[in-house]
Amino acid sequence: MxxxxxxxxxxxxxxxxxxxxxxxxxxxxxxxxxxxxxxxxxxxxxxxxxxxxxxxxxxxxxxxxxxxxxxxxxxxxxxxxxxxxxxxxxxxxxxxxxxxxxxxxxxxxxxxxxxxxxxxxxxxxxxxxxxxxTGYPMIRQAREMIQAGELGTINAIRSQYIQGWLAERVEDGDHKQASWRTDPAKSGAAGAFGDIATHAFNLGRYVTGELPESVSCHLKTFVEGRRLDDYGTAVIRYQNGALGTVTASQISHGRENDFELEVDGTLGSLKWRQESPNEMVVRRNGQPAQIYTRAPGSGTMTPLAEASCRLPAGHPEGFYGAFSNIYAAAFDDIARRAAGESxxxxxxxxPNVYDGVEGMLFIEQCVASHQQNSAWMPLSHPAARR
CATH class of the missing domain: 3.40.50.720 (NAD(P)-binding Rossmann-like Domain)
Structure with missing residues (x-):
């Protein structure tokens, strides 16, 4: 490395x-x-x-x-x-x-x-x-359950990432992260939306596989003098008829990394929260809510989700493990390349270069939509993964 x-x-x-x-x-x-x-x-x-x-x-x-x-x-x-x-x-x-x-x-x-x-x-x-x-085991569980049709046709995707670390203008002090993340010359055209809303958009795409069609977005800068957005909400139309929302905030007091994803289908819904990453709730009308846990060996996990676990059930596994799962999958392909295999x-x-292009399109179109009074902007791209 x-x-x-x-x-x-x-x-x-x-x-x-x-x-x-x-x-x-x-x-x-x-x-x-x-x-x-x-x-x-x-x-x-x-x-x-x-x-x-x-x-x-x-x-x-x-x-x-x-x-x-x-x-x-x-x-x-x-x-x-x-x-x-x-x-x-x-x-x-x-x-x-x-x-x-x-x-x-x-x-x-x-x-x-x-x-x-x-x-x-x-x-x-x-x-x-x-x-x-995308490396969290329960996110991969959700992805495989949706691919298998367990939620039916996807109707709605709600994703939000809420933080509070920029509620004050800390970029004026000796705060390296805040300094470059609020600088348009280094961060790009968007602030909170370029930083954390991209995660929220990507996770909905990764879990459901639904292709976006268009987006309407409103961005806001609440902290006076800040040059980039610190709050925003986007509404997304998907090609299958589903609706999605992405909300990002970096000015919500007391919030840390409160990243949450909800998906509604015709046969059920699910909810996952990053601050409790080893659990996922699945609900169906007329039935008790089901709480899926990161429990390798229990027979309740999908193959990809179980392969993404490193610890026995009950031992918390989180951020570093999820990050490592991205590396582990990339290492498999690096080894194949080194061996001359396809x-x-x-x-x-x-996530790969195609996801990267789609993420940049999302940022650009959200900014363009905001600048045109939240007009609907096309969000499909030939490079989008299906």
């Missing part, structure tokens, strides 16, 4: 390296931890990386690693930097023949996402996108 980002004080860089190593299938051996060569070298020992493979830029890392014997060089890079840097790094890595695991959103805008899609399609690399909530590139268990 090689990493771009993850310097001293980084949150998501640490998450990536811990998740990647959870199953002992990879070792972090190189990193461009900072664009400052000295800071990069100072960071390296905190990851157990030799200073000789701590680089001052991703270009230097790709160049130096490419020159090493194949058995010694990195096999993939993880991109854990702010949004505006993703495209340049990912494109260079793919063109150099390295597999890529990229944090979301995939790029700064839709044009970059579509260009990166072409680069990936013209290569043979594995490209994974860390919409990590592998699925579109309909993968993990």
């Amino acid at each position: 090689g990493i771009v980002g993850g310097g001293l004080g980084s949150f998501i860089g640490r998450v990536h390296t811990m998740a990647a190593g959870l199953d002992h299938r990879c070792t972090l051996v190189a990193g461009a931890f900072s664009s400052d060569p000295e800071k990069s070298k100072k960071t390296a020992p905190t990851y157990g990386v030799d200073e000789s493979r701590a680089y001052g830029s991703f270009e230097a890392m790709l160049d130096a690693e490419s020159r090493l014997p194949e058995e010694d060089r990195i096999d993939f890079i993880s991109i854990t930097t702010p949004n505006h840097t993703h495209y340049e790094i990912a494109k260079a890595a793919v063109e150099a023949g390295f597999n890529v695991i990229c944090d979301k959103p995939m790029t700064f805008d839709l044009a970059q996402a579509e260009a990166l899609l072409k680069t990936v399609e013209n290569s043979d690399v594995v490209f994974a996108l860390t919409h990590n909530y 592998f699925e590139r579109r309909d993968t268990v993990y």
Whole structure:
């Protein structure tokens, strides 16, 4: 593993390296931890990386690693930097023949996402996108139950991600995360919607498989002086006739990472909440509510959901495990590529470059809809996974 980002004080860089190593299938051996060569070298020992493979830029890392014997060089890079840097790094890595695991959103805008899609399609690399909530066992349980028709025809998809950490203007202080996430030059055209609403939209797509048709969105900036939205709601029309809603907030006091998904079908409904990730509730009229739990070996879990568990029932398994499931599935394909075998590139268990394009379209069209008084905007894309 090689990493771009993850310097001293980084949150998501640490998450990536811990998740990647959870199953002992990879070792972090190189990193461009900072664009400052000295800071990069100072960071390296905190990851157990030799200073000789701590680089001052991703270009230097790709160049130096490419020159090493194949058995010694990195096999993939993880991109854990702010949004505006993703495209340049990912494109260079793919063109150099390295597999890529990229944090979301995939790029700064839709044009970059579509260009990166072409680069990936013209290569043979594995490209994974860390919409990590798709890795939770009960989310994968929901996906397989819906695919099997247990909820019938899908009528409604409600997804919301509610936080409160930006209820005050903390970006004016020494808060690195807030600083870049509220900066249009680094985060993109959307704030809360570009940051967490993309997760909410993606999870509904992942679980149900329903294709979006159009979106109407209203965004709001409640904190005075902030340059990007910190609250918003979108209504989505799906091609099968279903309706969806996505709500995102970063100004709701006392809320942490309250991410919730509900799906209504003609035969039943389900509900999952990220802060209680090992449970999922399924309801049908005239029957007691069923609480599905992450219980491997019980006979109640679908194959994909059970394969996503690492601990026995009753031992909480959460964020790192879900993140690691994305890596584990990508590693399977990286191993297939290394062995010269074919592998699925579109309909993968993990989110991929196609999901990345769809996510960027969602952000762009939500912003465009808001700017046109919540007008309905098309949301279908040829790259959408079916």
